[in-house]
Amino acid sequence: MAEVSVHAIGDVQQNHITDVIRASAEHNLKALEKYVDEYSFPDCKVVDVQDPVTGYTPLHAAIASCKSTVSAHEAVFSDKQDAAASTIRFLLENGAIWNQVDKNDETPGCVAHRLSLPDLYQLMVDAGVRAEMILNRLEEYDRMEDKDEDEDEEQKENEDGTNGENADQDPASTAQPEVNGSAYLSSALSLSDDKLLDDQQNGVMMSWESGIMQKSADALLHEPDLRIINIGFGMGIIDSHIQTHSNRPTTHHIVEAHPDVLQKMKKDGWMDKPGVVVHSGKWQEVLPRLAAEGEMFDAIYFDTFAESYSDFRQFFSEQVLSLLEESGRWSYFNGMGADRQISYDIYQKVVEMDLFEAGFDVEWKDVDLPKLDQEWDGVRRKYWNVDHYRLPVCKFMD
Ligand SMILES: C[S@@+](CC[C@H](N)C(=O)[O-])C[C@H]1O[C@@H](n2cnc3c(N)ncnc32)[C@H](O)[C@@H]1O
Missing domain, CATH: 3.40.50.150 (Vaccinia Virus protein VP39)
Incomplete structure (x- = not known):
């Protein structure tokens, strides 16, 4: 009995992922608004689900579906790309992560770059800049807090000779070194x-x-x-x-x-x-x-x-x-x-x-x-x- 219900929940979740990815690819804002309100997933936000086959997030889907509208000589920003831009903005406003990678190791911005969609690429660059600026500021506050804690610890050690716990890890960011x-x-x-x-x-x-x-x-x-x-x-x-x-x-x-x-x-x-x-x-x-x-x-x-x-x-x-x-x-x-x-x-x-x-x-x-x-x-x-x-x-x- 329990197994059936787990299965059923799995199927429902899968259908919901399909709905969200499809609505994003079709730039269907009305449907997306509804799904953001009604759906929930245990591990991530509705705007961050990933298609299990392609690894596409809603942002990937919104960008990748513009492929057919692009011709090598056409610099016109088509209606479809306009609709994609509105979808991207909606997803970002609802907290979508800018740098999730799909099964091809591409972020949504990488897809826009590969498909020569400069306006959509720019939206993703701007989202990345905002996220990195916030991460850098948070890291700075962490360091300031660590410094204060270190000073408190030092004072405490001086007072009673005990050692403090290690501070939290800094958040990861694009330009952080892999080597310490x-x-x-x-x-x-x-x-x-x-x-x-x-x-x-x-x-x-x-x-x-x-x-x-x-x-x-x-x-x-x-x-x-x-x-x-x-x-x-x-x-x-x-x-x-x-x-x-x-x-x-x-x-x-x-x-x-x-x-x-x-x-x-x-x-x-x-x-x-x-x-x-x-x-x-x-x-x-x-x-x-x-x-x-x-x-x-x-x-x-x-x-x-x-x-x-x-x-x-x-x-x-x-x-x-x-x-x-x-x-x-x-x-x-x-x-x-x-x-x-x-x-x-x-x-x-x-x-x-x-x-x-x-x-x-x-x-x-x-x-x-x-x-x-x-x-x-x-x-x-x-x-x-x-x-x-x-x-x-x-x-x-x-
Ligand atoms: C990428 S290499 C520099 C290459 C150099 N521009 C060249 O033309 O060959 C980086 C150098 O910085 C040194 N380095 C790393 N951290 C340092 C620090 N905090 N202070 C001074 N040198 C450091 C490394 O040991 C290494 O020799």
């Missing part, structure tokens, strides 16, 4: 001609990025006799471009924290190069010291590994402010979310807003990339999957 910073800094690295890997075969730096590094050095060294600082030596690609640049800088500081990288730098003579000053340690410790000593730079480059977006935000909203000359420029390796186009586009917007809040203007230059294929052999995760690199050049706002 302190684990990375104590892992053994392996360096070959074309890549630097950590002990889990994560790519720390790869030689195909050389063109990006050259263009970044060009953007920063726009005239001779500048003072430049680079944070994160890696394979020394950008530092070598800086050293051989036609606009030679007067001083070239480098900050590096990993002992294996520092050892290799020593072996290769970087500690003794005229005009080069190497600072061993994390930028979080080195940069405040340099600022306290009154060091100033005309150009700053930032490219570290295994750090979170909030570390990066802290870098530009605190350290750059005190180290960069008023007329200076700074740049960073723009690889956040680069494993899929939509995440890359979302993070460009998120960073732009945070840079603006910190008082910076940013200009983007498109850089062509080589075709990447064999490069990933032996690398754990393909961290780059977008066609063009967007090189940021940041300056203080007027």
Whole structure:
């Protein structure tokens, strides 16, 4: 008896999923409104159900059904796409998650991108930006709370010698690193001609990025006799471009924290190069010291590994402010979310807003990339999957 009723509930749920997906594909807002009010699922919201065969969510279905209306030469925003846009807005307003993946490992935005539906793609980018901004703010509050808790714990420990519980995990977000910073800094690295890997075969730096590094050095060294600082030596690609640049800088500081990288730098003579000053340690410790000593730079480059977006935000909203000359420029390796186009586009917007809040203007230059294929052999995760690199050049706002 019990078995029959479980079965029956399963069938009902399946029918409800089919209803929701079909109404989304048909852009039937009336039906969707009714289902949102009347249906419920044990594990997710009505707007987040997934078709068991395709993995489509209502957002995927609303976008994918526009396929037939698209012709290669037709730039007109058809009625169907208009209706799809209203459906997408309705689903998002009712809490649909922007980055669920289907069985093809595509988010709804990836589908819009593949089907060349720029307006629908933009709706998904905007949804992603809103979600990531909220997650980043929550992470910040968590960190502030953790800090307060740590201080309370410390005080408590000092008072009675007890140890507190660990704080909650931070929420996951598109641009969060898979590797933990302190684990990375104590892992053994392996360096070959074309890549630097950590002990889990994560790519720390790869030689195909050389063109990006050259263009970044060009953007920063726009005239001779500048003072430049680079944070994160890696394979020394950008530092070598800086050293051989036609606009030679007067001083070239480098900050590096990993002992294996520092050892290799020593072996290769970087500690003794005229005009080069190497600072061993994390930028979080080195940069405040340099600022306290009154060091100033005309150009700053930032490219570290295994750090979170909030570390990066802290870098530009605190350290750059005190180290960069008023007329200076700074740049960073723009690889956040680069494993899929939509995440890359979302993070460009998120960073732009945070840079603006910190008082910076940013200009983007498109850089062509080589075709990447064999490069990933032996690398754990393909961290780059977008066609063009967007090189940021940041300056203080007027
Ligand atoms: C992606 S690589 C830099 C590649 C470099 N741009 C190049 O052209 O070869 C990142 C480097 O940052 C270093 N790093 C990671 N976290 C750091 C930190 N908190 N402070 C300083 N260096 C750090 C890593 O050890 C690694 O050498």
